Amino acid sequence: MAKDLVRIGMVGAGSISESHLAAARDGAGAKVVAVCDIIEERARRRAAEFNIPEVYTDHRRMLEESDLDAVIVGVPNNVHHEITVNALKAGKHVLCEKPMAINTAAGEQMVAAAKESGKILMVGLVNRMRSEVQTLRAMVDRNELGKVYYAKAMMIRRKGIPGWGSWFTRKEESGGGPLIDIGVHALDLAWFLIGCPKPVSVTGHTYTAFGPDRRGLGSWGIPDWTGYYDVEDLAVGMIRFENGAAINLEVSWALNMPPETRINVIGEKAGALCTLDGNVRFFSEVDGELVDTTRQGSKVSIFQAQLRHFTDAIREGKPVLTPGEHGLTVTRMLDGIYESAATGKEVRLD
Ligand SMILES: NC(=O)c1ccc[n+]([C@@H]2O[C@H](COP(=O)([O-])OP(=O)(O)OC[C@H]3O[C@@H](n4cnc5c(N)ncnc54)[C@H](O)[C@@H]3O)[C@@H](O)[C@H]2O)c1
Structure with missing residues (x-):
């Protein structure tokens, strides 16, 4: 093993661990030396698949016994907080899957633990790694769209409820439905692309029309037919920012509409449309005539780019893009x- 590879412990050996472990296998400056899951068989299966020497069923034991630089947290949302805080306290850098936590209080404790430890806490807002997203943000920073005052973010699944009855659809463990699961990506992208302004107020509404009847089911996750569904399947929101900008958000796991992913970023000189297919389309006006252009980005393996970014930051002491x-x-x-x-009311965040 090359000496400068970052030694990683993977916590959680479920679906998303495959993306992280494949990224490490394919060269991202990391070597996964331990894998941990409370279901031993899952940890053993991933260890065999990815040639990982150490297997644990308790993350605290892994933190004590394994020689690690960093931990990747890929467990149900309500467990992110405990494992992240323990790993930071044990002096490890952490890449924690999205959403970072099921609520603000847990997130605050995670950020405080990172500050106290002096270690990196990176959140797996992996879509920021897309080349077109980085290109567009750089263009916004260079004022090429003019003043950016509005963004609209949509992630609409028509039939995509993950793991019915499992932690995904139980609010206590997930924190919510599509809003926290995929809305976190859509909202983060829109917020990142308009330059991360300070939010001041929020209004929103959620609907539950499909889940309780076991309709709208997708293929991600492992259903648990003894479980239940107490989260939304559609959420809409409007966020206002200190600089006067606003984001409109619409996300669903199940909806009687065609699936759609789009982030519209609207500036005074030009609007941009990202559909997360590698390209950005621009809409503007020259000499009174409408001009539409497309910028073709390069295809990026986003989980590999994310892990490479994390390991580079650890080695070089650089700040991360998704702190x-x-x-x-x-x-x-x-x-x-x-x-x-x-509550049916606007919520102030300032
Ligand atoms: N970045 C993305 O686009 C993306 C995509 C899918 C999932 N995720 C996130 O990844 C996380 C995991 O999702 P998943 O689909 O892999 O779920 P999953 O249910 O397939 O896997 C979770 C695993 O964690 C294990 N686990 C639970 N508690 C544990 C603990 N205390 N210690 C160790 N292991 C524990 C479970 O046994 C299970 O094997 C979630 O937070 C989810 O939001 C992110």
């Missing part, structure tokens, strides 16, 4: 949408 503080602001906005939906 805990950003994950926390996104969590505040998501919490605000849920609170507004529950």
